[in-house]
Amino acid sequence: MPLTRHRPARWSWRTLLPWAVAVIPLLGGLAVMNWQTGREMRSASQATALEVSRHIETILDSLAAAADQLLPKAGQPCSDVQLALRIEVTRNPFVRSTNLFDHNTLYCSSLYGDFDEPVHTRDYTDGKLWLMDGNTVTPGQALLVYRASQGSRGAITTVDGRHLLSALRLIGKDVQLQVQVGDHWMGSEGRVHNGTPPIADSAPVTVSSSRYPFSVHAGYAAGKAGELFLARYPAMLGLLLMLGALAGAACRWQIRRANSPRAELDRALQAGEFLPYFQPVVRQGDYRWAGVEVLMRWRHPREGLVRPDLFIPYAEHSGQIVAMTRALMLNTAQALAPHAALLEDGFHVGINITADHCRSLGLLDDCRTFLQHFAPGRVVLTLELTERKLIEPTPITLELFEKLHDIGVMIALDDFGTGQSSLNYLRQFKVDxxxxxxxxxxMIGGDALSQHILDSIIELSGKLALGIVAEGVETAVQRDYLARYKVDFQQGYLFARPMPLDELLLALAARPGSARLPHTAPPEIMRG
Structure with a gap:
């Protein structure tokens, strides 16, 4: 029910939405940063692989130049060309050894001179490159061999694998790198393996040389993306957390504001959900209706009729009661005016007001608007002062009450005897x-003290020449007791409960001299 203190469901959408609003930007930002990190890692892998590839191509250019220089000497006696082989080794820092072969037999080496070893073309990728896992001189140490041939003759140059290893370790410190030549590959640990190199967990890239038959594989190990993410975006991550928290807090505030009692009352006021209910007031003697007290009721679209004790105190506390009362007065006047013929002259209409209504002269305009709906003398408007807020006798308040009396509006002290300011109000304001x-x-017929207080109030009203109305009359004993003490008016469930407009009109029409009521009219409203 509106304005109750029941807590919302623990996992209602109002509870979850602020979390979603806080988390969604964070997740979106994380996704973007993760994508950017992946993109940067792929770009870094690509750039590193290209740089390593270019470095290896530079080494191979030196090997190719030396091989091409020696190729015309292939087939000549080793004693004639051995010096030339050694000159190429000395001249080129990347060349470890040079060799010549004839009829697929290596016959001359810069290291040993005359030599005899078969040369198998199938060992070389595209007949040019061979990544070896060492030789008889340096077993287990990688070598990259370049072969240049012309017919069955040719030259072979080699480079120590440590040059390749330096490129893998120095150029790509944070990147996993492998050089592949045919079915052999080498990683940054320096060993030559057979088969296909493993694919990196993150940002895998393969760059193939367009000049030589080798390729470079690059990528990052598992977990590297997280390390780079935290290393590169700590400020952005903090900002996202802060923005997410602010967005969630703003959403929660907006939801609470949209679902606050103030917002709900404003919505209900705009929707015209506050309706007048009427409780008759009967006069002394014949108990005919002398008037009605207008009570505010809230017909909620989902909850139905809301108890006034659930929203009236809050409306008074928030100051919204002024606008709600203004709408109630206008609604009441517009509802009763077309049926004014059913009302006796001097029919009292009582409406509750609080201290908030007395802080400006706006209430005077509201009362004038109300009375303008009726012929002069047809209706007597009575404002009933409640004591939930103290009414201070300021110049504006005194002027307001004086002008209200001037236009025929009467003032009543509601719930007299229960508040702390009742006697002050009698002294400070003109009350009717x-x-x-x-x-x-x-307490009539029961508690003796309360009954003495009641008798004193009745006696006081007589001495001050004030009219008196008894509320909450529910039994015949109470009615008769009040009649015996000449109480002017009585009001309570004994005579009629608060009723909506259509029931009030039926009851007014059923009085002697008025149009007859339908047979379906409720019996409790036939007293009019």
Whole structure:
């Protein structure tokens, strides 16, 4: 029910939405940063692989140049060309050894001179490159061999694998790198393996040389993306967390604001959900209706009729009661005016006001608007002062009450005897009626002290020449007791409960001299 203190469901959408609003930007930002990190890692892998590839191509250019220089000497006696082989080794820092072969037999080496070893073309990728896992001189140490041939003759140059290893370790410190030549590959640990190199866990890239038959594989190990993410975006991550928290807090505030009692009352006021209910007030003697007290009721679209004790105190506390009362007065006037012929002259219409209504002269305009809906003398408007807020006798308040009396509006003290300011109000303001609180009426025939207080209030009203209204009359004993003490008016469930407009009109029409009521009219409203 609106304005109750029941807590919302623990996992309702109002609870979850702020979390979602806080988390969604964070997740979106993380996704973007993760994508950017991956993109940067792929770009770094690509750039590193290209740089390593170019470095190896530079080494191979030196090997190719030396091989091409020696190729015309292939087939000549080793004693004639051995010096030339050694000159190429000395001249080129990347060349470890040079060799010549004839009829697929290596016959001359810069290291040993005359030599005899078969040369198998199938060992070389595209007949040019061979990544070896060492030889008889340096077993287990990688070598990259370049072969240049012309017919069955040719030259072979080699480079120590440590040059390749330096490129893998120095160029790509944080990147996993492998050089592949045919079915052999080498990683940064320096060993030559057979088969296909493993694919990196993150940002895998393969760059193939367009000049030589080798390729470079690059990528990052598992977990590297997280390390780079935290290393590169700590400020952005903090900003996302802060923005997410602010967005969630703003969403929560907005939801609470949209679902606050103030917002709900404003919505109900705009929707016209506050309706007048009417409780008759009967006069002394014949108990005919002398008027009605207008009570505000809230017909909620989902909850139905809301109890006034759930929203009236909050409306008074928030100051919204002024606008709600203004709408109630206008609604009441517009509802009763077309049926004014059913009302006796001097028919009292009582409306509750609080201290908030007395802080400006706006209430005077509201009362004038109300009375303008009726012929002069047809309706007497009575404002009933409640004591939930103290009414201070400021110049504006005194002027307001004086002008209200000038236009015929009467003032009643509601729930007299229960508040702390009732006697002060009698002294400070011109009051026309006292309304005895129902708590005293309920003690008739019971609590002696409360009954003495009731008798004193009745006696006081007589001495001050004030009219008196007894509220909460529910039994014949109470009615008769009040009649015996000449109480001017009575009001309570004994005579009629608060009723909507259509029931009020039926009851007014059913009075003697008025149009007859339909047979379906409720019996409790036939007293009019």
């Amino acid at each position: 009626y006292l309304k005895i609180d129902q708590s005293f009426v309920a």
